[in-house]
Amino acid sequence: MALVLMLALGACARSADRPAHTLRIAATEVPHAEILRAIAPQLARQGVTLQIRVFNDYVQPNTEVEEKQLDLNYFQTLPYLDEFNRAKGTHLIPIVGVHIEPMGGYSRKYKALAELPIGAEVALPNEASNEGRALLLLQKAGLIRLRDPKNALSSLRDIADNPRRLRFRELEAPSLPRALDEVDLALINTNYALDAKLNPRRDALIIEDSRSPYVNYLVGRADNRNDQDVRKLADALTSPEVKTFIADHYHGAVVAAF
Numbered sequence: 001m002a003l004v005l006m007l008a009l010g011a012c013a014r015s016a017d018r019p020a021h022t023l024r025i026a027a028t029e030v031p032h033a034e035i036l037r038a039i040a041p042q043l044a045r046q047g048v049t050l051q052i053r054v055f056n057d058y059v060q061p062n063t064e065v066e067e068k069q070l071d072l073n074y075f076q077t078l079p080y081l082d083e084f085n086r087a088k089g090t091h092l093i094p095i096v097g098v099h100i101e102p103m104g105g106y107s108r109k110y111k112a113l114a115e116l117p118i119g120a121e122v123a124l125p126n127e128a129s130n131e132g133r134a135l136l137l138l139q140k141a142g143l144i145r146l147r148d149p150k151n152a153l154s155s156l157r158d159i160a161d162n163p164r165r166l167r168f169r170e171l172e173a174p175s176l177p178r179a180l181d182e183v184d185l186a187l188i189n190t191n192y193a194l195d196a197k198l199n200p201r202r203d204a205l206i207i208e209d210s211r212s213p214y215v216n217y218l219v220g221r222a223d224n225r226n227d228q229d230v231r232k233l234a235d236a237l238t239s240p241e242v243k244t245f246i247a248d249h250y251h252g253a254v255v256a257a258f
Contacts, residue, residue, distance in 0.1 A: 121185075
């Protein structure tokens with residue numbers, strides 16, 4: 001309830017009301033908000049205050065930055081941002097890439113992909129860039145074949161071969177961990193996996209490797225990308241201290257991209 005109230009109050013604020021040297025930034029909790037909290041003292045010593053708003057979806061953080069209710073967000077990959085801008089007519093821009101969260105495939109019913117039965121039910125994120133990402137991971141595992149094996153925005157219509165006759169359920173990304181008891185396999189973004197106390201390196205039956213192109217970016221607008229305080233935040237997010245924090249806290253489940 002407190003979070004809902006905070007978000008509602010934040011929606012009433014405008015950039016013109018932002019105190020000097022304060023950055024209002026949207027983030028999902030794990031690992032984004034955790035990383036931001038870790039660097040907040042460093043930024044405070046440079047005269048920059050972070051106001052971190054935690055969201056549990058992938059739409060509001062972009063909408064509120066576009067409308068200048070917030071200054072920045074930190075939660076998304078470049079393919080997702082590009083698709084969001086195209087679909088919603090927004091004008092958000094990437095500022096700096098920070099880390100990779102390898103997407104993984106999880107199951108509470110099976111210990112290995114080879115155990116998946118014919119006709120297994122597989123849950124996927126229901127928006128274009130993450131669904132395409134999940135399908136590419138299934139292709140890498142040999143479970144399906146896509147018409148264009150490199151298309152990051154492939155959809156279910158682009159499956160050319162499905163030898164195990166997998167059945168697909170498209171769900172909102174935050175709900176995927178809760179679906180694990182209902183499906184045979186779920187493709188889950190690492191931030192939601194960590195929220196659900198899943199250990200990607202231990203629990204995932206398949207996972208992207210560190211060469212994944214899906215880097216998570218700090219995102220803003222053209223009018224603030226060169227703001228002095230924004231540049232300080234970008235520098236802090238790509239500092240040796242953050243690389244060490246990521247390595248020490250996430251043990252390979254999150255990987256620095258710089």
